[in-house]
Amino acid sequence: MLFMDALFNSLLVVSSGYAMYTLHPGQTPYGYAAAALSLVHGLLGVVRAANNDDDECNRLRLLTSGIIELVPLPLTNIELYLRSSNPHLAYAHGCFLVPLVFDVFARCRDSEDNSTVTLKDLTLLGNLVSLLFLGVNQGKHLYGGMAAIAFGARYGSVMFDYYWEGLGAHINLLAQSAFVVLMAMTLTAK
DSSP: OHHHHHHHHHHHHHHHHHHHHHSOTTTOHHHHHHHHHHHHHHHHHHHHHHTTSOHHHHHHHHHHHHHHHHSHHHHHHHHHHHHSSOGGGGGGGGGGHHHHHHHHHHHHHTOOOHHHHHHHHHHHHHHHHHHHHHHHHHTOHHHHHHHHHHHIIIIIHHHHHHHSTTHHHHHHHHHHHHHHHHHHHHHHOO
């Protein structure tokens, strides 16, 4: 199973590296930050798989998995809204910091409760609706694809994990990789 972990984490590293290569940090800082966070998460997964479930890496990986679960979609929304005809709506997506802080504190104390999960789910769903709204208004089909992939990363992985224990984490990494590549494609498109 560690081979599969290394494989899917390597896929996330490659897709994040591609996104960081194609995006310019001065022109797309929020997209670049989302790709950088994904790269760090993937690298930690590869190191954890190489060290046979190293305990120190597991603790840090647990923290970054909470961050990667919540951060890339709002950062992408900020970047896309800044390019849209409604740039004043961009920084409303900065509200993801509130559930992120709660999630990081809960993961550090090993006491994640239902209210933190609900807050994260509401933030994710709000950002999905916002991305779909922007995609419909601008007529961009890739935005809908990114929303579907982000939805699948969160809820599809849970469904797959229910039927086959451990498959959900791989589906999540695969969806995150696809999301990062689509994000890079939409942010570099003219």
